Amino acid sequence: MAEKGYVEITIDGQTVQAQEGEKILWAALDAGIEIPHLCAIREAHPPLGTCRLCFVEVEGEGVVASCVEPVREGMVVHTDGERAKTLRRRAMELLLADHDLECKTCVKEGNCEFLQMAISMKVKKPKNLHPFPREELPVDDSHPLIIFDPNKCIRCGKCVWVCREKAELVPFDFVYKGYDMRLTTFLSRPLGETNCTGCGECVEVCPVAALYFRKA
Amino acid sequence: MAEELQEVLAPYPVERRYLLRILQGVQQKMGYISEEALEGVASHLKISPAEVYGVATFYNQFRFIPYGKHHIVACLGTACHAMGGQLILDAFERELDIKAGGITPDHGWSLDRVGCIGCCTKAPVVVINDVIHAKMSPFKVEEVLAGLGLEMRKEKEEEEAGEGESQ
Ligand code: FES
Numbered sequence: 001m002a003e004k005g006y007v008e009i010t011i012d013g014q015t016v017q018a019q020e021g022e023k024i025l026w027a028a029l030d031a032g033i034e035i036p037h038l039c040a041i042r043e044a045h046p047p048l049g050t051c052r053l054c055f056v057e058v059e060g061e062g063v064v065a066s067c068v069e070p071v072r073e074g075m076v077v078h079t080d081g082e083r084a085k086t087l088r089r090r091a092m093e094l095l096l097a098d099h100d101l102e103c104k105t106c107v108k109e110g111n112c113e114f115l116q117m118a119i120s121m122k123v124k125k126p127k128n129l130h131p132f133p134r135e136e137l138p139v140d141d142s143h144p145l146i147i148f149d150p151n152k153c154i155r156c157g158k159c160v161w162v163c164r165e166k167a168e169l170v171p172f173d174f175v176y177k178g179y180d181m182r183l184t185t186f187l188s189r190p191l192g193e194t195n196c197t198g199c200g201e202c203v204e205v206c207p208v209a210a211l212y213f214r215k216a
Numbered sequence: 217m218a219e220e221l222q223e224v225l226a227p228y229p230v231e232r233r234y235l236l237r238i239l240q241g242v243q244q245k246m247g248y249i250s251e252e253a254l255e256g257v258a259s260h261l262k263i264s265p266a267e268v269y270g271v272a273t274f275y276n277q278f279r280f281i282p283y284g285k286h287h288i289v290a291c292l293g294t295a296c297h298a299m300g301g302q303l304i305l306d307a308f309e310r311e312l313d314i315k316a317g318g319i320t321p322d323h324g325w326s327l328d329r330v331g332c333i334g335c336c337t338k339a340p341v342v343v344i345n346d347v348i349h350a351k352m353s354p355f356k357v358e359e360v361l362a363g364l365g366l367e368m369r370k371e372k373e374e375e376e377a378g379e380g381e382s383q
Pocket residue numbers: 036037038039040048049050051052053054055065066067068
């Protein structure tokens with residue numbers, strides 16, 4: 001039996017103790033068991049759950065997003081089940097299909113979290129899936145410190161979350177929905193004209209090169 | 217404008233849960249939600265204008281441009297689509313020289329597209345100033361517009377061409 005406030009679950013045959021209410025993903029990572037993830041922020045309640053890379057299988061329950069699903073006493077989790085793996089790969093393929101992957105000319109020079117995750121999942125840009133028909137948007141370099149390239153954005157939402165933690169009034173948010181959903185400022189005005197102080201919290205969490213520091 | 221906005225805002229306490237109701241109120245009062253209104257709502261509720269913009273654009277019920285003197289709604293529901301609704305919309309876009317969701321510079325005409333207005337047997341359907349026009353064709357588009365006083369582009373072009381000749 002686990003101590004008070006803790007539950008015992010099994011992940012890939014390994015017995016893991018986790019704090020009550022903890023999400024499967026963090027319980028696994030704490031125990032050294034890898035699960036792909038991009039959008040997860042431990043402190044975010046509710047979790048963002050936007051990238052769908054973290055699917056696992058729970059016996060008797062089916063496939064769940066591990067960053068969203070809390071642990072329960074006696075839970076049996078498999079990270080390498082076929083169904084979860086297929087769904088994770090599919091989610092990554094969809095993200096890649098919609099990303100320009102111009103890593104050679106990218107400021108992050110192929111060194112972004114997103115690409116690293118794709119490589120570690122062994123997923124390549126699919127040839128049979130096409131990007132959403134979106135307009136190429138102008139890169140916003142109006143801010144003295146931060147440059148915003150909306151075309152690189154994978155819409156994970158981490159930047160908005162960290163910004164909201166810190167700033168009273170966020171200078172940007174998601175607008176529209178579906179294919180048209182994107183990150184932008186009020187009326188898509190230049191970032192330099194908003195109240196953004198350039199603290200860079202958003203740059204730190206951006207898994208791609210959508211938000212980055214201006215080179216001095 | 218500013219006064220009208222204040223009238224809508226006044227009854228609502230400064231709590232973000234009233235955001236949607238306020239936006240609906242603004243639209244009801246003014247027919248659409250202007251940029252100033254979005255900013256006004258944000259400062260009333262003390263929330264970020266970007267957030268208000270995000271919420272407002274999420275919902276199809278909100279419009280951000282005013283209605284023209286004549287408002288045209290082209291149906292692209294399943295039945296109307298199958299019966300060539302897109303051609304009808306194209307015809308309106310061409311004749312008015314605006315895109316769906318747009319308004320002419322003189323505010324005389326605005327154009328929208330919707331999914332099914334509930335009279336599919338009459339497809340393809342358009343609604344102009346709350347009057348239903350059934351079984352439309354691109355030709356009828358010209359007729360209807362001319363009937364409402366739109367100078368047809370073709371005529372205009374011909375006239376212009378004609379003037380050119382006489383000189
Ligand atoms: S990490 Fe779970 S959905 Fe992104």
